Amino acid sequence: MQYKTPYTPPTVTVDAVMFQLIDNALNVALIQRSTEPFKGEWALPGGYAPQGETTLQALERIVLHKAGVSILNDLSYIEQLYTFDSVARDPRGHAVAVTYMGCGQNIHPDQAKAVVTFFPVNNLPPMAYDHAEIVKYAHNRLIAKLTYTNAVYAFLPQYFTLAELQTAYEAVFGYELDKRNFRKKFLSLGLTEETDQMRREGAHRPARLHRFKSPDLEVLSRSFD
């Protein structure tokens, strides 16, 4: 194009915001940095995206290496979040961060590789870089996804109770829903079907298990809440 002067691109980095429900609360995976800058602080898992790899490929490789998690296999849903590019966000120099957000229900970081911990989104530690902002942005995006798509499935095992389903929504939205209205509305969407299995646990009536009819992300006919 028109730039005769040597063109120097910014560094390109990738970061993953991985959500999972733990004890009925929405949690996000953070890794404790072992090197400067921000040594010892908590950060999103991520790293440098080199030429020749898509950002998602780079992220898969990096997160697998640093945290022992495969974002492609261990997450049930993943999407590109946003590209953060302010010049001062990395003290080492201008770094453009292409970020991704995903959800899973059985993510087990490999603690041998690094200190990786899930923190409740309502009780996050101080974070390196602009990662607190990124997590907040991801949470807002997630709320939106759950309202107009069937993305909740990403938080649930194959068979689940309606109470678990409702709890997933409540954990993401941050407020409680009416049980009768929730069930009526959700069932009317026709995304799930009853199974003939029940879960019995504790001194109370067993709960019927449901499952999603389709494993694919769909836009809802009527948006949720």
Place this chain on the structure above:
Amino acid sequence: MQYKTPYTPPTVTVDAVMFQLIDNALNVALIQRSTEPFKGEWALPGGYAPQGETTLQALERIVLHKAGVSILNDLSYIEQLYTFDSVARDPRGHAVAVTYMGCGQNIHPDQAKAVVTFFPVNNLPPMAYDHAEIVKYAHNRLIAKLTYTNAVYAFLPQYFTLAELQTAYEAVFGYELDKRNFRKKFLSLGLTEETDQMRREGAHRPARLHRFKSPDLEVLSRSFD
């Protein structure tokens, strides 16, 4: 971090999808490429994003230089769209494109700088790179924005008729709306107010002019259509 081998970032580029209504149709600005690759083909205005500038700053500079349009001043609304990063999208080598989408109502490209033309989204020419895909993605995002925010304001002058407003929605959505229901619903949102001015043109009843109460982007209390 962990990469001892020399790290080579991909090229970072920026591209702008600029929408404007022309003759009641949604149009997008394309520039005819004057150099290889894709010489002579139509493409989104864009270029290289160097270290030390945000992608939006780079885009402002590049689009001003290549098309004579200031995305910051000539667009009423702009947002980051998506980052396209497939390895093969640019034949010269791996280029990660951070794209933006915006809307205006009085965009006048400087034809002295390049051949810049607005094309109706329903009648686009063959396009360079993956730019057809990007325009389609932007159009979908725009439809979503108009359904849950007051972003239509970006297509309209300060004073406008309800017929113009409805036409803007129809041009973006691609289908027609019922006039009575449209007015009832839109007015009930309380975003606009009547003025005491009328527009008279042609052999028919003059139309009352309205204006938006606030120039800011807002999420609607009830989403639109």
Place this chain on the structure above:
DNA sequence: GCAAAAGTGTTTGGGATACACCCATGC
């Protein structure tokens, strides 16, 4: 008076909301 766009109301159906009690089980 006629062509052309502006403007205006009512009916109906469905979904959202609010709300309280019985059911099945383990101990």
Place this chain on the structure above:
DNA sequence: GCATGGGTGTATCCCAAACACTTTTGC
């Protein structure tokens, strides 16, 4: 029998959708 969470129905209100005629102007 009691504590615990699972499961269910109804009344009201508001909004979405469907639908056709009158008004104001220029010529």
